[in-house]
Amino acid sequence: MAQWDLLVTGAKVFDGEGTPGRIEDVAIKDGVVAARGRDLPREAAAQSVDAKGQWLLPGMLDIHTHLDLEVEVAPALEEVVRHGTTTVLVGNCSLGTCFGAQETEGQEPIVDCFTRVENIPKKVLRKCAEAMTWDNPEDYLKHFENLNLGPNIAAFVPHSMLRIEVMGLDASISRAPTELELQKMEQILAGAMELGYLGLSTDGLPFHYLSNDPHTDKRIPTQFASFKELRRLLKVVRNYDRVWQTTPIIENRLKALFYFTLTSGRLFGKPLKTSALSAMEMTAAPNSSKLFLGVAKLLNSKLLDGRLHFQALGTNFRVWSDGIVSPLFEELSSTADLIALEYDDYEGRQRLMHDPEWVERFRKEWRHGRTGDDFASWKAKRGLPDSLVIREPEKLIFDGAPCSNWDGESFADVMARAQKFQAGDLTSARSESEREAFEKITLPLNDDADFALHMLRSYDKSFRFYADVANAENRSTLEFLLHENTLPGFNDSGAHITNMAFFDSNLMSLKLAKEQGEDVVAKVVKR
Secondary structure, eight states, X not given: OOSEEEEEEEEEEOOSSSOOOEEEEEEEETTEEEEEESSOOGGGEEEEEEOTTSEEOOOEEEOSBOOTTHHHHOTTOHHHHTTTEEEEEESGGGOOOTTTTOOOTTOOHHHHHHHHHHTOOHHHHHHHHHTOOOOSHHHHHHHGGGSOOSSXXXXXXXXXXXXXXXXXXXXXXXXXXXXXXXXXXXXHHHHHHHHTOOEEEOOOOTTOBOOSTTOTTSBOGGXXXXXXXXXXXXXXXXXXXXXEEEOOOTTOHHHHHHHHGGGOHHHHSSOXXXXXXXXXXXXXXXXXXXXXXXXXXXXXXXXXXXXXXEEEOSSOEEEEEETTBSGGGGGSHHHXXXXXXXXXXXXXXXXXXXXXXXXXXXXXXXXXXXXXXXXXXXXXXXXXXXXXXXXXXXXOEESSOSSGGGTTOBHHHHHHHHHHHHTTOGGGOOSHHHHHHHHTOOSOOOSHHHHHHHHHHHHTTSOEEEEEEESGXXXXXXXXXXXXXXXXXXXXXXSSTTTOOOTTHHHHHHHHHHHHOHHHHHHHHHO
């Protein structure tokens, strides 16, 4: 009988300790490293792999995914493991499935919470909910025993779903919990900690809305919780030495700072490990992450004894949009109203986009903070915009346009030719298809708001474009990845699957590190 199951020979091994890589052999027995060294005997292994010229490293972690639903229908999660990730965390951002479908009295919490936040069609979500056989955190963990999982999986208790479980959906977005309800949430959370859950996840982003009538103007339940409620629940997490995963309340920076103090051991008796979004160089607010990291430095100091770390993405944060369908456009009330309509409701979107009141609101929001000498523009020029959604036409790039020659061009490029065409320069059209497209423009293109409105009216969701929302050209990406108050994360794997999902972020991190030398590679592998 072979001594080892597998022997990998001749690889450059980065062992995760931060030490430089070295050429050696690694033997595996029962899924565990059994031996390391040079020239280990091949005859002692049932199988051997020649890895000369390749790297061998521990399986990587993806600490921020929304694979909660995908793992149920494709448990191998092949797009995860083929990128070198062997452990994923689910239940992030207050959303998850550990309580099952939670359907009562006509309410569909899975559909309501996931549709707009994660950009997953309702019909897909309903099929997922119908297949859920569990209704509590213990049975949720047990059901994984019957799935042929690719990576390891661990879960947070999602706060929105916890509120729904105890209060019901309507109450969770309309009132505070009673004392008995809060005690029930504490009890359920403590039970989950006993079962091995990672901690509690919450969310504060302003563009996370419910999708079903009559609540399409309401945000997900976690955002209705008070500081008192979070303090009580996080005391449970703190007592078990688990993790609070959160996104900050970016609408109110002072309030976000106040909530972050919950990490402090000095203020609350024991440090609370906190994993927050996110450390990136935002295109609209390039210094915002430096501010957050300054907050982390203060809260993690000996004075306050915190454990706050921001998640850093390992590549540029490029977000695609199908027409207006993108999580970022939830930030503007006019475009959020379009997204709130049923995905197939073309006529409803057309009616709304031809409503004079809506058009006026859209134009105002599209130009807000970008034109004139008002206070909003003054703040935006200094990296403190009222919203982070990219609206500058030179930064919106076609990638699936109605005219194929537009792909790779910006809105500004195409608009400039269309304006010349409208002014009588018919030679500005570069192709027959572009000429036909320009002839369809009935709206005078006075500015980029007019151009955006024309595109939405004429093509609805059938044109595609992207913007680099953060980490443009990866100028600061590696710096953030290696910062003492960050952790590699925020990949959003499995979420927004038509807009973004950085399954390859770990590999991109290694690629950036390799450009700086193998000593940096060793550091990134360790992180």
